[in-house]
Amino acid sequence: MDLSFAEENYLKAIYHLSQDGTTTVSTNGIAEMLNTKAASVSDMLKKLGQKSVIDYQRYQGVRITESGRKAALMVIRKHRLWEVFLVEKLKFNWDEVHEVAEQLEHIKSPLLIKRLDEFLGYPKVDPHGDPIPDEHGEFVTKPRVALSELPVHSAGTMVAVDDSSPVFLQYLDKVGLNIGAKVEITERIEFDGSLELRIDDERQLFISEQVAVNVMITEL
Amino acid sequence: MDLSFAEENYLKAIYHLSQDGTTTVSTNGIAEMLNTKAASVSDMLKKLGQKSVIDYQRYQGVRITESGRKAALMVIRKHRLWEVFLVEKLKFNWDEVHEVAEQLEHIKSPLLIKRLDEFLGYPKVDPHGDPIPDEHGEFVTKPRVALSELPVHSAGTMVAVDDSSPVFLQYLDKVGLNIGAKVEITERIEFDGSLELRIDDERQLFISEQVAVNVMITEL
DNA sequence: CAATAAACTTAGACAAGGCTAAAAATACAC
DNA sequence: GTGTATTTTTAGCCTTGTCTAAGTTTATTG
Ligand SMILES: [Mn+2]
Ligand SMILES: [Mn+2]
Ligand SMILES: [Mn+2]
Ligand SMILES: [Mn+2]
Numbered sequence: 001m002d003l004s005f006a007e008e009n010y011l012k013a014i015y016h017l018s019q020d021g022t023t024t025v026s027t028n029g030i031a032e033m034l035n036t037k038a039a040s041v042s043d044m045l046k047k048l049g050q051k052s053v054i055d056y057q058r059y060q061g062v063r064i065t066e067s068g069r070k071a072a073l074m075v076i077r078k079h080r081l082w083e084v085f086l087v088e089k090l091k092f093n094w095d096e097v098h099e100v101a102e103q104l105e106h107i108k109s110p111l112l113i114k115r116l117d118e119f120l121g122y123p124k125v126d127p128h129g130d131p132i133p134d135e136h137g138e139f140v141t142k143p144r145v146a147l148s149e150l151p152v153h154s155a156g157t158m159v160a161v162d163d164s165s166p167v168f169l170q171y172l173d174k175v176g177l178n179i180g181a182k183v184e185i186t187e188r189i190e191f192d193g194s195l196e197l198r199i200d201d202e203r204q205l206f207i208s209e210q211v212a213v214n215v216m217i218t219e220l
Numbered sequence: 221m222d223l224s225f226a227e228e229n230y231l232k233a234i235y236h237l238s239q240d241g242t243t244t245v246s247t248n249g250i251a252e253m254l255n256t257k258a259a260s261v262s263d264m265l266k267k268l269g270q271k272s273v274i275d276y277q278r279y280q281g282v283r284i285t286e287s288g289r290k291a292a293l294m295v296i297r298k299h300r301l302w303e304v305f306l307v308e309k310l311k312f313n314w315d316e317v318h319e320v321a322e323q324l325e326h327i328k329s330p331l332l333i334k335r336l337d338e339f340l341g342y343p344k345v346d347p348h349g350d351p352i353p354d355e356h357g358e359f360v361t362k363p364r365v366a367l368s369e370l371p372v373h374s375a376g377t378m379v380a381v382d383d384s385s386p387v388f389l390q391y392l393d394k395v396g397l398n399i400g401a402k403v404e405i406t407e408r409i410e411f412d413g414s415l416e417l418r419i420d421d422e423r424q425l426f427i428s429e430q431v432a433v434n435v436m437i438t439e440l
Numbered sequence: 441c442a443a444t445a446a447a448c449t450t451a452g453a454c455a456a457g458g459c460t461a462a463a464a465a466t467a468c469a470c
Numbered sequence: 471g472t473g474t475a476t477t478t479t480t481a482g483c484c485t486t487g488t489c490t491a492a493g494t495t496t497a498t499t500g
Contacts, residue, residue: 006457027478040458042479047456059465059478090335100329109320115310226487247448260488262449267486279448279495 001051005106008075009034010044011053014064015072024061073137079105080126081116087127088120094127095169129160129179129216147185147195148212155184156217163214175205183217221271225326228295229254230264231273234284235292244281293357299325300346301336307347308340314347315389349380349399349436367405367415368432375404376437383434395425403437
């Protein structure tokens, strides 16, 4: 049972919106994530329901099934492996990969993805710090927390970003905040939630709460 | 002016059928190459005509325009670069690449193809010996001729195959006839056009005319 | 040069995906 | 709990690409 590009994109959105496939998801939420209209979503939900990749009763929201979760994870696996390829092998910057991976993730060839994984040395995370599911859909997420949720004087290593938009990533490049950096919160401004950070024990950086929400670290 | 997957496939077929874009092409020929029906082709020709990638008047056959030729060559460039990638980097066999490249050739990203070309070291030919157009659509075809068209005692180096179907390529693998091999025609059987060859000055091989037609060499 | 034959195009239908506008169901508020 | 707001679905239409069946046009050939 093969899924079309559109079906794969819907399924991936539903998976992401339901906190990795556990909770129920709304029609409007899907529409917003996919930049489409609720009416189009309703149509598609019917189709996905018939293919048993989601549980759907009208007006009752939607939940991804186990087979749907597997299918979504395979698309996500491909997306992230391609992102690694683009950055590691083709020297793309991490803000340039998402659009292209959005296309590449739909290429159908089990051999291709197996060999790509092998070629890349079985990476565990993509350039944004997100985990790459293995061929069975298994993956481990390192414990991670947003800077915005930590108290002053917390410290850790930056492991991921929660926003892969080019503007955000380009901002991080500009201020030199990259995955792997040592980050310590030296002060929090209560007024606006902005933070003063110390990076790699050698320099100071001020970031807004907007940024802090999207920078994930593992505590030391 | 962006082309859809289907439009790109039609354009590529028209280019190939018209001996690299010079002669006129028939509706039925296109339908056969794309495993579709003549009616579908007629519909598509109207659209491609409106986009000025072909010259089309009903009942008069079709000729690719200069802008259409360029577009077709860019698709072919991508197809062949991906084939090189699959064989050189991902260890695909040359009979396994065509299907996948047929999908990959439609990925839209100028940066991707530029970087892929660079990553591969600017290859000039694909795994089947076909030339890879550069970013301006320029390419050089080494003079090549099918074994079937040469007289007895001709000799040369195998440089390409004219059929990329898995069955044919697997047959060549089985008998050990690969690109780069030295080939000499030691005898031709007039009855059925089959050939006796001497390969790499060290062994004998008999091939049918069907095979000979699809094995291309450059004469020494 | 007429009469088939072959090639090609049009007509009409369908499936996938999408949209707008309108209706129906559910949620929220008083 | 009744009434309005919000969410979701349906109805109807559009585009792309495909098909079959039925015309047209061009080729062939006696
Ligand atoms: Mn996608
Ligand atoms: Mn990513
Ligand atoms: Mn193709
Ligand atoms: Mn090839």
